[in-house]
Amino acid sequence: MCEVEPGAAVALPGGIGISRLSVYDVEAPDGLVGGTPHVHLACSEGYYVIAGSGAVQTLSPKGFTETPLHAGTVVWFDPGTIHRLVNGGGLEILTLMSNSGLPEAGDAVMTMPSEQLIDRETYLKATAIAGEGEARTRSAMARRDLALQGFAVLRKSYEAEGPSALDDFYAAAVRIVQPQLADWRQRWEQGARRLADETGAALDALEAGTAPHLRTAELHRLPAPTELGRHGMCGHLDIYEINP
Template sequence: MCEYEPGTAVALPGGIGVSLLTVYDVEAPDGLAGGSPHVHLACSEGYYVIGGSGAVQTLNPSGFTETPLQPGTVLWFDPGTIHRLVNHGGLQILALMSNSGLPEAGDAVLTLPPEHLTDRETYLKATALTGGDAARTQSAMTRRNLALDGFAVLREQYESTGPSALDDFYAAAVRIVQPQLADWRKRWEQGARRLADETGAALDALEAGTAPHLQTAELHRIPAPTEFGRHGMCGRLDVYDITS
């Protein structure tokens, strides 16, 4: 058995990332508890609900949808889908993220009002979490409420003008993440792309009647999360980060 150690070149099947997400239970100004609406620009994300109940609100060029969540629910969404988790009680999710967990490593932009999306520095200042655990929780709720303000405006604009209502937000999000793209590409190349290439090589070998990759088979294991209770956009995260 091969246990993960930081710095080793391993990846979960398909180059995915996983986090155990306990959704925030603090009530927002609209009376709903839950997380911060945000978007991913390069990655898809999936949920497997393992406890509690709630919903996910989504907004993309196809419109607004609210989907119930209960234990056993499996769903996922593409890059460009703005999403907000709502916690009706005890909502806990195994989050499945493409590209070695890139959504939790930078591929996310909150739906802040436009004045906070003018440039990367302004955005980071508005979304920073500071202080100890209690202070960080308060900061997380402050930025969540700010993101809800922007989300409400986007929903209203969509009702009036349709998909074009999202154009300015998407454009601002692209500008904000551009300085990170070299790091994103490296994570993709070392994770999902590398594994896809290895599968291609295995198929080539099998077609030739050989299977050298079978001689290096191992069992891989992460003994425990590499971080517990991180303040994420949607809740507290137990993170399994094998790319450290």
Template sequence: MGAFGSGAGLPGGIGVSKVSVYDVATQAGPAGGTPHVHLACSEGYYVIAGIGTVETLNTKGYTETPLRAGTVVWFEPGTIHRLVNAGGLEILALMANSGLPEAGDAVLTLPPQYLADRETYLRATALTGEGDARTTAAIARRDLALQGYADLRERYESDGPTALTDFFEAAIRIVQPQLEDWRHRWEQGARRLANATGTALDALETGDAAYLDTAEVGRLPAPTESGRHGMCGWLDIYETGVTRA
């Protein structure tokens, strides 16, 4: 096996999914996704079609970034984000660490009583039913997260960055049992490819072309799963080969 080898996933160990952002209006405002935060991964959006906004809140403040076809925006861990769909918004989501954000590295901004412990949080965020019933559950979950999100934004206005401290600490407690799986994805994805690049550079320095003989082409002719109810909308998922521990 060469420097990169087979089954290494997409360049940089990223994950890819297509998001059709929820077009169901909220109880108190426009249609869109569920506000949440990633704790270990960066995420990027490439807007395929439609218009909308991504709202972001981190310790630097609150921002609104307009979205239209061709827009690219990305954000780092610790950035609470919410997509607003103003019409036909579809996004190609680029996720660090082989899709880890959709494999657990996300905590929704539920009101504090639902963040007290992992079991309470999981009960509040679980989706049940199929078809329309599952969509109804996803929208109810979103609207609950919007309540906590509105409180965080209000508290930030009065207290500044410290308004996010309790939420971040609760989020960390909730995800800690998942860290072994996350580390596996990172080791087999982004870390493996970063190390492979170093191996390739070493070979180039010595003029050794042998690793190039093992080059392969990967392809997925279609999504491995379509229509999954995600945090921001309906997802077409592309599994790229990194498995869980």
């Protein structure tokens, strides 16, 4: 058995990333309890609900939806889907992300008001979390509440304009993440793409009547999260960070 330590050249099946998420239980100004609305630019995200109940609000070119969540629910959405988790009580989720490494490297932009989206420096300053302990929680909630203002504007604009209401936000999000793209490409090539290429090589070998990859098989295990209780966008995260 191979225990995967931080920094090891190993990736989870399919190059996915996982984390355990305890959704924030602090009430927002709109009376709902939960996380920060945001969008991923390159990665799909999936939820397997471990415990509790709530909902995920989503806004995409197809419109706004609110999907109930309870223990055993499995949902996922494409990059470009703005999403916000609402905690109805004790909501805990196993999150599954495509392209492990990219989300950890910043593949997310929060729905800040337009004045915080004018450039990358302004955005990063507006979304930074400061302090320690409870001060970090207050900072995370202040960031969430600011993003909720932008989310409310997007929802209202969508009602009036349809899908084009999201164009300016999408364009701003692209500008914000562009300086990271060279790093993202390298992570993708070493992770998800490498694993897909290995599957192709295995299929080629099987067609030829050989299977050299079977002779190197072993069990891998993550012994523990690499970080506990990180203040994420949606809640407190137990992180399993793997560097392929």
